[in-house]
Amino acid sequence: MRIGLVVDSACDLPRDYIEQHRIGILPITIHLEGRDFVDRREPEATLDFYRNHMSAAADAGTSAFSPEQIKEFFLNDLVTQYDFVVCLTIASSRSPIYENAVKASFAILSEYKPVRSAAGVAGPFSLRVIDSQNLFAGQAITAVETVRMIQDGVGNPNKIRERLDQLIQNTYGYMIPRDLNHLRKRAQKRGDRSIGLVGAMLGTALDIKPLLRAYRNETGPVAKLRHFDDAAQKAFGYIEKRVTAGLMTPTVSLCYGGDLADMRKLPGYDELIRTCRRKNVEVFESIMSITGGANVGEGALAFAFAAEPHEVEL
Missing domain, CATH: 3.40.50.10170 (Rossmann fold)
Structure with missing residues (x-):
């Protein structure tokens, strides 16, 4: 067939x-x-x-x-x-x-x-x-x-x-936005009020980045992190923990809203790649689609894997 x-x-x-x-x-x-x-x-x-x-x-x-x-x-x-x-x-x-x-x-x-x-x-x-x-x-x-x-x-x-x-049912997709104002404007245009004006202004002023999760057809914030680079490092460390614990498929997906060279410079990236290689987990890297970028803004980092149900470990 x-x-x-x-x-x-x-x-x-x-x-x-x-x-x-x-x-x-x-x-x-x-x-x-x-x-x-x-x-x-x-x-x-x-x-x-x-x-x-x-x-x-x-x-x-x-x-x-x-x-x-x-x-x-x-x-x-x-x-x-x-x-x-x-x-x-x-x-x-x-x-x-x-x-x-x-x-x-x-x-x-x-x-x-x-x-x-x-x-x-x-x-x-x-x-x-x-x-x-x-x-x-x-x-x-x-x-x-x-x-x-x-x-x-x-x-x-x-x-x-x-x-x-x-x-x-066991795929966890995550995203860390860089530009909260873009995300808020886009969400409002779509009728999604989950990121309000005050929250976006506060997040921008304090450089707080939400960790958003897509799971079983639901999306929403599961953590708040300070500073984009620090948030990325924590995210890469979280992926390492799940890779070490064992995934349901030998696959990790990474995408970035811009040039992939910029993603590869983020702290924690090199350590994640070494861990995946050691565990025979294949990493797929791609530029976030025009569709994704238009919705969440430039410079966003997204990642995903499939694993048994667990809590976010940052």
């Missing part, structure tokens, strides 16, 4: 990894300053956005692929290439992509037969739309595990679904 993977562009994976494993991308469009920026996870375009457009990005609008666009994407590009496709989306609590993909799936499954027949492809086509219940770096954990199962020859869609369902 030929099995493929599709993610949306908010899923933070390295571009070379996406290309190597032929991962399909459902793009998200950013509407800003009278222009449309289509987020296709292209590193150069992403860095250009950070350097030249981020100052106005708090006022951006976003558009996910509609059900019709998703249907056309599958019928044009995927139903003849694969027999089964996993479509893994950003948390349904934060985006309509999951709902749109589910709606599209019914049309895809009712219309794929003549497309495959015309291409001379025999047999049925199926797909599974899965809500990652996470964001950014957190989506990458489940995506990497999907690729790993495909490479290992797991050809039973039910086994893939069961494994991903288990992993999703």
Whole structure:
């Protein structure tokens, strides 16, 4: 069975990894300053956005692929290439992509037969739309595990679904914002009042950074840390503790809202990489997507892993 993977562009994976494993991308469009920026996870375009457009990005609008666009994407590009496709989306609590993909799936499954027949492809086509219940770096954990199962020859869609369902319930995605004012403005535009004006002003004045967690379709602060560099060092140390204790998959995901060279200079980064290498844990590093950056601001650090339930250890 030929099995493929599709993610949306908010899923933070390295571009070379996406290309190597032929991962399909459902793009998200950013509407800003009278222009449309289509987020296709292209590193150069992403860095250009950070350097030249981020100052106005708090006022951006976003558009996910509609059900019709998703249907056309599958019928044009995927139903003849694969027999089964996993479509893994950003948390349904934060985006309509999951709902749109589910709606599209019914049309895809009712219309794929003549497309495959015309291409001379025999047999049925199926797909599974899965809500990652996470964001950014957190989506990458489940995506990497999907690729790993495909490479290992797991050809039973039910086994893939069961494994991903288990992993999703135990994936911890975190983010440390650098610019609280951007985060507050963006949250207000989306109707999210979790970061108020007073809190943002106080955090900026005292250089307090919240540690935000995405877990099982819920997002919110779980700790307050002083100074971004110190917060990053504590975060890297926390990841080290979980790596040492044992993860559910040998994978850590890191993403940064800007040039990755800046992330690699943060205190604690080198120690984390050494620990992961010693424990045979693969680290995936990527520039945070245009979609993610527009929502949380420049210079944000996000990370994720899958582990048994535990409390945050900083």
